[in-house]
Amino acid sequence: MTHACTSGPTGRRGWTRLGARREAGRTRCGARPAARLAARPTRSGTRRVAAAGPFRARRDRGSAAVEYLGFLPLLLLVALAGVQLGLAAYAAQQAGTAARAAARTGAQTERAGGAAQAGKAAVSDWVGKRADIGVAGCPGDTVTASVTVSIPSVFPGIDHFGPVHKSATMPCDESN
Template sequence: MSARRPVRDRGQVAVEFVGMVPLILLLVAAVWECVLIGYAFSLAGNAADEAARVGAVHGDGACDAAARRHIAGAWHMSVRCGASGDVYKATVELNLPVFFPGLDIGTPITGEGGSPKEEED
């Protein structure tokens, strides 16, 4: 009588790996998008703070230029500057990026900053 060979699971690991690759890539893309959104909030807030500090001394034109100096050209952005009583306020809006700056869905991310008005010497 001949002995039967045991059933082997050859290739099982490869099949499982190929099945998991799309899920792993989807998870990496979701984490990347979350990081990019957080970075956009950080950029908008920092640019608004810097713009408000410069605008409090030099006025609206310098405020806009200061905000744009802190944001790369790939980001779609808008800047609003102006005095509100004794405080000079700046608002920077960046469009929510999808996977990289420049490709966005038009949803704004807003950063606001304020600084007390100062007189230039």
């Protein structure tokens, strides 16, 4: 792109692209007059430039910390919601594991109590304490284990996330 120094009808020196109109605020051939430093023209109007000096620095000190403190509760709420979503997914996964283990054990043995114990043993302790396991089936063709686990809450005072229900069905072992 080729540039040329110009001097317009007002006597101000600036630069333009050859064949293009003069662009305000860009000078290459001479310095900008001191009066034009305080206000710079833009397409939408005049933009005021803040005064430089010790008063401006003193006035803005600590504003980022105040903005961060205002935004911090929202960040904490989003983080706790993510943890709550992870707990719900973990409880659902553990309920499925307990249902499969209870159905597998119930298909191999005749005692339903042993199947419920196997389901509780297959999951972590805090899920096992919250789990309600029911096994029904054999001596029929299949055994079905149903597990209900309540989802814990990370929000103080809110415990309305409900339970997770999972079930598993397995064919009964031929020896039963």
